[in-house]
Amino acid sequence: CLRDEGFAWPLEGAVLQPLAGMRGFEADEGLLAGALDFSVLLFDLTRDPPSLRASVPFDEEVRRVILSGGVLFVVTRSGEEARDAVHIVDVSDPARPRRLPVLTSEVIDAVAVDGSLLFVVSGAALYLIDVTAPVDPVMLQYVTLPCAVSEIDASGGISLLACGEKGLFGLNVSDPFHPLLQSLAPVEGLVPGKALGEGGTWVILGEAAG
Numbered sequence: 001c002l003r004d005e006g007f008a009w010p011l012e013g014a015v016l017q018p019l020a021g022m023r024g025f026e027a028d029e030g031l032l033a034g035a036l037d038f039s040v041l042l043f044d045l046t047r048d049p050p051s052l053r054a055s056v057p058f059d060e061e062v063r064r065v066i067l068s069g070g071v072l073f074v075v076t077r078s079g080e081e082a083r084d085a086v087h088i089v090d091v092s093d094p095a096r097p098r099r100l101p102v103l104t105s106e107v108i109d110a111v112a113v114d115g116s117l118l119f120v121v122s123g124a125a126l127y128l129i130d131v132t133a134p135v136d137p138v139m140l141q142y143v144t145l146p147c148a149v150s151e152i153d154a155s156g157g158i159s160l161l162a163c164g165e166k167g168l169f170g171l172n173v174s175d176p177f178h179p180l181l182q183s184l185a186p187v188e189g190l191v192p193g194k195a196l197g198e199g200g201t202w203v204i205l206g207e208a209a210g
Contacts, residue, residue, distance in 0.1 A: 028067040031094055035062045040074055042094045053094040060085065068113045071134050072097070075111050084108035086120060088134050100135050110161075114154035117176060121149045121161070128176050140176045145169075146183075 022041075025034040032043040032050070040056045060076035063084075067073075070092035076085050084107055088100040103120065110121040116132040117140075126143040147163035154160075159171040172180040 023062065024065060026065050026067045029070065031067060031070075031091060033065045033067045033072055033091070035065045035074075037061060040065055040072065040089075042072075042091060042097065044094055054091075054097050056089060056097050056099075058087065064111060066111065066113050067091070068115075071100075071131065073111065073113060073118065075108055084122075086111060086118070088131070088137065090134065101137055103129070103137065110149050110152040112152045112154040112159060114157070114159070114173075117154065117173060119152055119154055119159055121145070121152055124148075126152075126161075126171070128173060128179060130176070141179055143171065143179055143181060145181075 023035045023037065025032055027033075027045065030044065030046040032045055034041045034043065038058050038061060040058070040062060041052060042054045042056065043050045044053050056072070056074075058074065058076050060078040062074060063077050064075040065072065070090065072087075072089040072091045074087040074089065076087060078085070084105055086103040086108065088102070090098040090100055105120070105122045108120060108122055110119075112119040113131075116130060118129040118131045118137065120127045120129060124145050126145055126149075127139060128141040128143070130138040130140050145161070147161070147166040147169065149161045149163055151162045152159060154173070157172065157174040159173060161169045161171065163169060167183065170182055172182075
């Protein structure tokens with residue numbers, strides 16, 4: 001954790017332990033969620049130094065974590081049943097995480113959250129799920145996709161889907177009951193692998209074409 005006021009050098013901060021083997025992390029509103037193979041660690045970043053508040057165990061391998069507004073979304077993969085899942089966990093009190101519903105599918109390729117909308121890509125389909133009340137998620141709409149999605153991100157009612165050599169696709173969900181999918185202009189010289197969005201600005205990551 002680094003304090004970036006003024007980007008003075010050397011940067012001041014703290015080292016979080018134990019983080020050996022961490023597969024990914026996400027921070028939101030003073031909380032950090034770090035993914036290990038079969039658990040997620042919750043750190044309180046408002047304390048100095050940051051402190052470990054809880055560990056949330058899972059029976060399946062953790063693949064991805066998303067933290068948004070006091071709710072933790074954990075994507076897992078079961079090797080035996082080959083069934084993926086999105087676990088919803090209330091972490092508004094990080095010392096006492098509370099498990100909420102689990103959404104399952106034979107395969108989950110990519111997941112994103114934008115406000116109260118959860119985006120789940122499964123094969124050639126994208127599901128829009130209302131998580132305004134995370135204890136009772138509601139499926140709003142189903143969108144057939146024209147490509148295999150490698151990554152998805154969403155911000156401000158717009159979702160970008162990275163489809164490798166097929167380029168980028170945008171999904172306008174300002175009206176989630178009538179989402180609009182459209183192909184975007186290709187990024188010259190780039191095979192998109194990931195799109196990251198925040199506040200109307202997007203960063204496209206990928207490999208050089210050709």
